[in-house]
Amino acid sequence: MLEKPKKKDLTLDPENWDAMRQLGHRMIDDLFDYWENIRNEKIWKPIPQEVKEFLDQPIPEKGQNPEDVYREFKQNIFPYNKGNVHPRFFAWIQGTGTPLGVLADLLASGMNPNVAIGEHSAMYVDRQVVNWCKELMNFPSEASGILVSGGSMANITALTVARNSFRDEKIRTQGLKAASAQLVLYCSTETHSCIQKAAEIIGLGTAAVRKIGVNDHFEMKVEELEFQIQGDIEAGLLPFCIVGTSGTVNTGAIDPMDELLAVSRKYGLWFHVDGAYGALARLDPKYADRLKAIEEADSLAFDLHKWLYVPYEVGCTLIRDAKKHRDSFALTPNYLIQESRGLSGGLDSINNHGFELSRGFKALKIWMSLKEHGREKYAQMIAQNNRQAEYLADLVNMSPDLELMAPVSMSITCFRMIKPGYTENQLGELNRGILLRLQEEGIASPSSTILNGKYTLRIANVNQRTQMGDMDLLVREVLRIGSEIQ
Numbered sequence: 001m002l003e004k005p006k007k008k009d010l011t012l013d014p015e016n017w018d019a020m021r022q023l024g025h026r027m028i029d030d031l032f033d034y035w036e037n038i039r040n041e042k043i044w045k046p047i048p049q050e051v052k053e054f055l056d057q058p059i060p061e062k063g064q065n066p067e068d069v070y071r072e073f074k075q076n077i078f079p080y081n082k083g084n085v086h087p088r089f090f091a092w093i094q095g096t097g098t099p100l101g102v103l104a105d106l107l108a109s110g111m112n113p114n115v116a117i118g119e120h121s122a123m124y125v126d127r128q129v130v131n132w133c134k135e136l137m138n139f140p141s142e143a144s145g146i147l148v149s150g151g152s153m154a155n156i157t158a159l160t161v162a163r164n165s166f167r168d169e170k171i172r173t174q175g176l177k178a179a180s181a182q183l184v185l186y187c188s189t190e191t192h193s194c195i196q197k198a199a200e201i202i203g204l205g206t207a208a209v210r211k212i213g214v215n216d217h218f219e220m221k222v223e224e225l226e227f228q229i230q231g232d233i234e235a236g237l238l239p240f241c242i243v244g245t246s247g248t249v250n251t252g253a254i255d256p257m258d259e260l261l262a263v264s265r266k267y268g269l270w271f272h273v274d275g276a277y278g279a280l281a282r283l284d285p286k287y288a289d290r291l292k293a294i295e296e297a298d299s300l301a302f303d304l305h306k307w308l309y310v311p312y313e314v315g316c317t318l319i320r321d322a323k324k325h326r327d328s329f330a331l332t333p334n335y336l337i338q339e340s341r342g343l344s345g346g347l348d349s350i351n352n353h354g355f356e357l358s359r360g361f362k363a364l365k366i367w368m369s370l371k372e373h374g375r376e377k378y379a380q381m382i383a384q385n386n387r388q389a390e391y392l393a394d395l396v397n398m399s400p401d402l403e404l405m406a407p408v409s410m411s412i413t414c415f416r417m418i419k420p421g422y423t424e425n426q427l428g429e430l431n432r433g434i435l436l437r438l439q440e441e442g443i444a445s446p447s448s449t450i451l452n453g454k455y456t457l458r459i460a461n462v463n464q465r466t467q468m469g470d471m472d473l474l475v476r477e478v479l480r481i482g483s484e485i486q
């Protein structure tokens with residue numbers, strides 16, 4: 001007879017369930033206190049040297065109790081947050097998250113399904129959310145889609161499909177070397193860097209990315225695009241894809257979608273839209289017309305952790321032609337064979353539509369959030385952010401000491417302070433000083449960019465906590481700090 005070992009079996013579950021449960025309740029309480037009071041807190045604090053040292057220690061050999069670990073979190077990690085949960089966070093393009101979205105993530109982690117394959121509820125939630133994403137973008141119900149970690153991943157997923165399904169070049173099996181000529185991709189000088197990176201990774205190379213110039217609204221010049229395509233065809237190259245951006249990261253500019261669509265049809269090119277930031281602006285009636293052509297795109301990438309305000313990370317790729325999508329990624333090794341019944345039955349493996357195999361239950365936070373608020377509320381929220389950006393621009397235009405640096409598009413406002421007699425260099429230093437002090441004094445977090453060679457403050461707002469009054473406060477503080485800087 002087999003003798004059972006005397007020692008207790010090891011597990012990572014808590015020794016004391018009650019204590020862990022109480023700790024969990026405390027964490028939830030601390031989070032709710034944080035959210036409820038966030039408006040009165042500084043948006044950002046510099047990280048003290050001792051905290052940086054604390055976070056630079058070798059791996060622990062022995063464990064410590066969970067209460068101590070949590071205490072260390074509260075002392076060293078929680079207070080030095082980035083700040084994008086705060087109502088005056090306007091840097092880059094970063095969403096705020098919502099309480100229910102966070103709780104949904106907790107539930108998703110707790111269930112901990114690997115949402116790749118199998119017959120279980122999360123697969124159906126994931127499918128439903130992808131279908132809702134199609135509805136949000138007015139894509140046909142036969143289109144396909146996949147939730148991924150964010151806009152960058154969503155873009156490269158779409159561009160992989162565009163490449164693999166290009167004519168009958170058999171690129172998936174033979175590689176790019178088998179293509180009859182160099183494939184060429186078109187985007188604008190304002191296109192997000194992830195498009196170039198994607199082109200590099202899928203084997204096109206930087207030299208095959210044509211960055212078309214923009215007009216004074218930072219929108220792609222269609223004539224220049226067509227001229228370039230014709231030139232490339234004459235040179236014996238293979239134009240294959242146009243990437244339009246619906247909401248550039250710099251200024252929120254919208255490339256002329258209808259015209260890009262027409263050009264792509266005329267030359268038989270794949271039309272991809274990078275809507276990571278701005279595709280959801282189609283819910284705002286003011287932008288619905290200009291973004292209508294998105295629904296005709298061959299593929300679309302958009303983020304839900306930006307303008308759907310759900311916690312990180314989640315983005316979505318939609319592909320009009322579901323067969324092309326599946327044909328680009330489907331592969332069934334022996335260990336992933338699907339059955340018609342049981343745990344290995346159910347829906348098509350999600351891995352047949354993307355690169356990643358293991359996937360978390362990121363769909364749940366979207367599912368719960370859309371049910372909590374409904375599409376109409378999101379439309380109102382997005383419109384509110386857009387109106388806040390316009391209001392800020394009005395304040396800028398009313399002040400003789402401020403200058404608007406780009407036309408306001410969607411929810412991005414670019415402006416700077418000006419002083420008579422200052423050179424461009426001095427203006428750059430002045431506004432850099434204003435930006436740094438706004439952050440260091442914990443007031444607000446804009447970021448910066450350079451437009452036409454000029455340093456500018458950039459206020460990008462996908463923040464569900466921002467109020468109109470925050471714009472008044474921001475302008476007041478910019479003027480105060482600017483007048484203090486000599």
Ligand SMILES: *Cc1c(COP(=O)(O)O)cnc(C)c1O
Binds near residue numbers: 152247248277
């Ligand atoms: C944010 C953004 C991206 C990148 O998306 P991530 O979610 O950060 O990976 C790409 N394009 C545009 C226009 C963006 O705004």
